Every structure is written in structure tokens, then in C-alpha cells.
Amino acid sequence: MKVISKAFGIHPLTTEDICMEETREKVELFRTYYLVCFRSFAIQPHMSARERRTRQGSEAARRRSNFGRKGDLVPVNMYLVVFRDGVLSFHFQPTPHPANVRRRIRQLRDYVSVSADWISYAIIDNVTDAFAPLISEIEDEVQAIDTEILEMHSDMLRRIGECRKQVMSIMRLLGFKADVIKGFAKRCNEQWEVAPRSEIGLYLGDIQDHIITMVQNLTHYEKLLARSHSNYLAQINIEMTAVNNETNDVLGRLTILGTIVLPMNIITGLWGMNVLVPGQEAEGLSWFYSITLGLIIFGLGCYFAAKKVYGIAV
Template sequence: MALFEGGMPGAPPPSFARATHLFADGLPAPLSAVPSFDDIPEALHSGGAQVPGNGHDRPYRFSFYSNALSATIHARSLSELPADGQTFAEMFSGLAGSGMSSGTASVDPRSAGAAVSGDPEGHTWWLDVLSPTDEEMKMLSQVFNIHPLTTEDIQMEEAREKIELFRTYYLVCFRSFDQDPYSPTYLEPLNMYIIVFREGILSFHFRPTPHPQNVRRRIKQLKDYISVTSDWISYALIDDITDAFGPLIQSIEYEVDSIDELVLILKEAEQSDMLRRIGTCRKKVMGLLRLMGNKADVVKGLAKRCNENWKVAPTSDIGLYLSDIQDHLITMTQNLNHYEKILSRSHSNYLAQISIEMTDANNQINDVLSKLTALGTVLIPMNLVTGLWGMNVHVPGEGSDGNYAWFLSIIGCLAAFAIIGGYTTYKFMVR
């Protein structure tokens, strides 16, 4: 049973009739006005100066798109979304309120007429929420009849990527990453939760991300050629998240090729930074492999539902787009695995080359030490002979004045021993 079913043609849907009541007088206090900035996570303003706790400096946390409106509505709280004199039921149904001011976004009469005529896919809405609070999640769950398990997954920031089908919607959990290279959380996982109804879509994320803006820009460019349905918006979000990995994988490919070529030809003085480059690149590859995870399986499961008789599942046309995304994901994963193998081989080659250089250095040291050992072998016996004749030992020929025959004989014997010992050692080392 779809969200809008059960109502008379031209009358507001029952769920939005309840939404009008809940968003009006019965709205809890934290949502009836602009929420406190203290409830917004620190990640929203971690990169700049401290944002004041009140005023108009708070970031826009709610973005409402509708193909019945000429522009996207951005608001800081739920209460700021409707225009003056417009109810939430009229805003989600694509109808202009009785008291709407002339400065608000205009309503497309064709889309509004489709909503009144009862065509659920003739008018599509999209509410994107950044860092929803517990009160906001409770209110949205009541209004859109979201299952408690879905609400719990979003509030607990469930990291596992999956697709779940419920009675009136299906949930897609898909992970992206922080794309700001100057952010301290660069490349960290960013969870995107997409709740797709037949009439519209709710998306939630807990850190700023460019994906919703990219999809809205894509819709603006292609709205004259495609039918913008809730299934197409969910596909476009998944496709934009997948495309975000492309430039990063391309840069990794260039780095891997450079490392693979330089690891064996760099001189010893130029290799000091190579190990760090290999380690940094492998860290990026492993991080991307973790982010890719089971994305292909999730998209495959979602595409499979398109061919089954599930009322809330996407149509078969969207299944063709999802199959294309699946092919891209499989190719990216295979490329990353290939890069990891190349880096592992380059790492082994680098360590092998370092080992060879250390072996050569050890061989040179051993050669020098062997020469010093040979020299010591020749000189030590000579010192032994001369050391026997101390001051208290009678030296041969000591009493003969002016006669150096004994002295010269001893020197000649030592010289002959040195020559014979050196020649013998040289022959032994050469052999």
C-alpha cells in the first residue's frame, strides 16, 4: 500500500493530512522553531571559526526539491520549509497555498495537475536532511510511517551497506567518503541513508556532502529528457556516489605506475622516500577497498528486485541503470585489487633491492677486514720477536762497538719473513 493510496482523487493523502496536523499545533517544541545549534554535530563547523548559536549563520540542514517547484527550498529547520500560507500537505503534494507570497518558488501547473489527478509518479518530491536530531527523526517517522528498524539504523548510523524492502518504501544504505582533501576526516566513510517511497524520497546524512547538490544539478540538466521519479533520484544518488570514486582511483593508478617504474631504477640517494610512497599508496588502496566493500552486491540486489513483483521496488527501467552501476563497481574493485598486487610486488622488489645493496656493502666490509687480518698476520710475529728483547735481556752483538752486523742481520731476517709471509698470504687469498 503506497503512501498516498486510500484517498479521494484531488484530496490530500491521509498521511499528509496527519502530517499537517503534526507539523502544525501538535509539533514538539524543539521542531516548532529553529533548533539549537548545539544539537548540530561538531563536524558541520569544524573547519572554520565558531558559528554563533543563534541568528542566520547556521547551515541549511533541510533541502526540499519537487518537480512542481521551480527552485529547491533550503531551510535551517522543518518549520521553515513551507512558504507563507502553505501547509506541509500542500508543499509535498505540489499545490500552492492560499496565502503564498509572490517571492516564493513558483509551482509548475503541469506537475500540480498530475498530483491532483492521482498519478503518484507525476509529481515527485525529495527531502534531504543533514544531521537529523532525535526529535526530528521521531517526527518524520510518525509522518511518513517509517519502520522503527529503519529509524534505529539511521539514528545509530548503521555502517553496513544494504537494501531493505518494507511495506510502503525501501531503504538503501550506501557509503560515500569525505571528499574534502583539506578536511581532517578526508577519505573517512560517510553513510548515506535513502528512503524511497513511490511518491518521493527521504535522504539522511550526518556530514556535509556534495552528492545531493550534484543530483539536483543533474536533474536540472536532464529534466526535459527524463521522467524524474523517486526511483530515478535514488539511482542518481547511488550513481553520483559511485562516480566520486573515479578520480581518486585514477590518481592511484598514476601513482602505482610511477612507483612500479621507479622502484628498480632509482639510485640509492633517491630511494629514501620510496618506502613512504608505497606505504601511503597502499593505505589509500586498502581504504578504498574497505569503502567499496559490498557495494556491488547491494546494487545487484536492488537491480534484482526490479524484475520481481515487489510493489515498492524500482521499475525495470531503473534496473538497467543499476546494472550499469554494478559493472562500474566491479571494474573499480578489480582495478583496486590489481593495484594492491602491483604495490605488493613493488614493495617486495624494493626490499629485495635494499637487501642486495646491504649484501654488497657487507661484502666490501668483509674484503677490507680480510686484508687487515692478513696484514696483522704478518706483523704480529715480528712484534713477538722484537718484544723478546727488552731492557733486561742480553741482545746478541751488544758488546761489539761500531759493528752493526747483528743488527742488520736481525733486520734482514724480519724483512725476509715479512716478504715471504705477505707473498704466501696473497697467494692464499687469490686462490
């Protein structure tokens, strides 16, 4: 980096920002160039808890059958040092944006005037366009969740959490891009010596519109997910309340049944082998029938009393 800075006359502040991997997105004008800090992303495969703790092991992604199976979004800082005659780009992780821009230049070199300012715009535009497929996936997942929320799938809460996590990750990456592009486009119209020409400012305005639209869509999706989350939890509470009511009803019936049967057990339990049973010396089964009939009448009386007082049908 020291050799590159000396060869191209890069200011020490720019060198420090690049070496320290400055995360704030910004545009800074210097005497012979301007610096653009812009954040892209890379998809990091999911790892097990043990691999996350030790930071070792395979980079293979865990199998997932739902949204977010590819992995987590990891910010990738890109730094563009734009001279009048060329562009230096710096990034500390592999990223496809420079190769995509070179492919775009080969396709459009007969139709547009390719300058250093246009290359910087093309890289920023490619970084912005990379978010579009992710937002499209989020839109499909949000619509699926909103449709299936009332069907009570067992993994619905995890799907909502995963989708909200993805939305917040993208919103964090897109957060300040609109302000950076707005300030960048403004300087294009102020006739700074090293700033891009006004024609590039029109392209930058188009990028700003895309970013604002993406952020607005993500905000809308977050509201839908929050509503789906609340609806799902409310439905769980309703079902748990219904289950608790059924359990309380069964316990109430068992309690009443035990209350009715317990006195009968006390009465019949006193007549063991060593206790004189009423009517034991009498002939016939009249005493037995009388005692049995009395227990039946007692049980029926308790049943109707419970039904009248508590409204419970045993």
C-alpha cells in the same frame, strides 16, 4: 528522528538502522518505501600523534609532497528512504552528493523523467563516481612506483605503504557495493510494489559495471604494489649483502695484517733499553741489516702464504 518517522510513516527498524548508523550496505523493501544503505567517504586530514591521542587541536593537514597528502578516507554512511513521491536522505557528515544530484536534475530535467527512483539512482551513481578520481590517482602513483623502484629513493618504502593503505581503504568501501546493486537491480525486474521500475534497473546495471571495473583495477594495483614492495626489499637485501661482503673483506685484510705485524712487534718489543741486543758489541750495522732483512722476509712469506691459502690481497 521520531518526528520524521511519525510524519512519513517510517518503520521502527529503519529508524533504528539510521540512528545506530548501520554500516552494512543493503536494500530493504517496506510497505510504502524502500531503504538503501550506501557508503560514501570523506577525506580526513592527517593529524599528529598527539592530536590523534587527545582527539583535540587543529584539523589542518600535515604537509606532504607525495601521494596521499590530502588525508585518510573516512566512511560516510548514507541512508535513502525512497517513497513513490520523494526521497529522504540521511547522513551524519557533510557530503556533496545531494547537491551534485540537484545540479544534475537542473541540467537534465528537460530530457529525463525525474522520479523518486531516478533520484535514488542518481545519488548512488554520484557516490560511485566519486571513487573514480581516487583510483586514477592510485593508477598514476602505482605506475610511478613501478618505474622508480630500481632507483632506490629513500622514501620509496613509505610511498608504497601509503599507496597500499589507500588501495585497501577504497577496496573496503567498494567491497559489497556490487552485490547490493545486483540485488537492487534484480528486485526492479520482480515487479515488487515499492521497488523501482525496470528502466532504473538498467541504470543500476551500469553502476554495477563501474563498481566491478573499479574493484578489478584496485586488485591489479594491489598486486603491482606487492610486487614492487618485494622487489624493493630484495634490492635492499642485495645492497646490504654487498656492503657486508665489503666490510668482511676489509676486516679480513686487517686481520691478516695484524697477524703479520704482531710477531714483529713481539720480537722488536723484547729489545728494550735494558735488554742486550744481538750484535750490540759488534762494529758496523751488519746485525741491524740482518735483523731487518729477516723481518722483511718473514712478512713477505706470511703475505704470500695468506694470498695462496685465502686468496686475499692485502
